[in-house]
Amino acid sequence: QVQLVESGGGLVQAGGSLRLSCAASGRTFSTLGWFRQAPGKEREFVAAISWSGITTYYVTTNYADSVRGRFTVSRDNAKNTVDLQMNSLKPEDTAVYYCASKRGSSNLRVRYEYEYWGQGTQVTVSS
Numbered sequence: 001q002v003q004l005v006e007s008g009g010g011l012v013q014a015g016g017s018l019r020l021s022c023a024a025s026g027r028t029f030s031t032l033g034w035f036r037q038a039p040g041k042e043r044e045f046v047a048a049i050s051w052s053g054i055t056t057y058y059v060t061t062n063y064a065d066s067v068r069g070r071f072t073v074s075r076d077n078a079k080n081t082v083d084l085q086m087n088s089l090k091p092e093d094t095a096v097y098y099c100a101s102k103r104g105s106s107n108l109r110v111r112y113e114y115e116y117w118g119q120g121t122q123v124t125v126s127s
Contacts, residue, residue, distance in 0.1 A: 001025075001026050002024075002025070002026035002027055002101075002115075002116045003023075003024070003025045003026055004022055004023070004024050004099045004100070004101060004116055004117060004118035005022065005023050005025075005099075005118055005119070006020060006021070006022045006097065006098070006099045006118045006119065006120060006121040007020070007021050007022075007023075007121060008020040008021050008121060009097060009121030009122045009123045010122075010123070010124070011124045011125075011126065012089055012123075012124070012125055012126070013125070013126050014089060014090055014091055014125055014126065014127050015088060015089065016089050016125070017085070017086060017087045017088075017089065018086045018089065018123060019083060019084070019085050019086070020034070020083065020084040020086065020097055020099075020121060020123070021081060021082075021083050021084075022034075022081060022082045022083070022084075022099030022118060023079070023080065023081050024080045024081065024082070024099075024101060025080065028077070028080060029080075029101035029102065029103065029116075030050055030051060030052060030102070030103055030104050030105055031048055031049070031050040031051075031101065031102045031103070031104065031105055031108060031114075032048065032049055032075055032082035032099065032100070032101050033045070033046075033047065033048030033049070033073075033082075033099070033100050033101070033102070033108060033114060034046040034047050034048070034073065034082075034084045034097055034098070034099060034100070035097070035098045035100055035111060035114075036093075036095035036096065036097045036098065036123075037095055037096050037098070037120075038092075038094060038095040038096075041095075043098070043111055044064065044111075045064050045108075045109040045110075045111065046063070046064050046067055046071065046084070046097070047061065047062065047063045047064065047067065047071055047072075047073040047084060048061070048062050048073065048108040048109070049061050049062075049073045049074065049075050049082060050104075050105035050108065051075065051077060051105075052105045060105055060108075061073055062108040062109060064109075066092075067086075067093075070086065070087050070088045070089075071084060071085065071086050071087070072084070072085040072087075073085075082099065084097070086123070089123075089125045090125060091125050091126065091127045092125075093123060093125050094123060094124050094125050095122075095123060096120040096121065096122050096123075097120060097121050097122075097123050098117055098118055098119075098120045099117070099118040100114035100115075100116065100117045100118070101114060101115060101116045102114045102115055103115070
């Protein structure tokens, strides 16, 4: 059974930092990503990291324009986890953050490409 479990959300002041973690179990995924959903808005892509190759490994990362330079996504394949380091947080980053997984390393920003989702973790940034 596939499970994605997020942790690390919370309340932080603007300019602060938070680190989200997602533990995946049940299988290994080529791509692990983060999405977020603010009240009254669509769920949107935040960042993703892909792992491909056999003898030579390639790591690809992708970020939404709104978070590039402030957020960093990383993964530990041995532990099957993905982290999202969020720095210089802004009130507009407030949302529920979801971890998601997909096969393959293409269309990283497309929500409907992702097969499995975590339950989400709340991030609130106060001004």
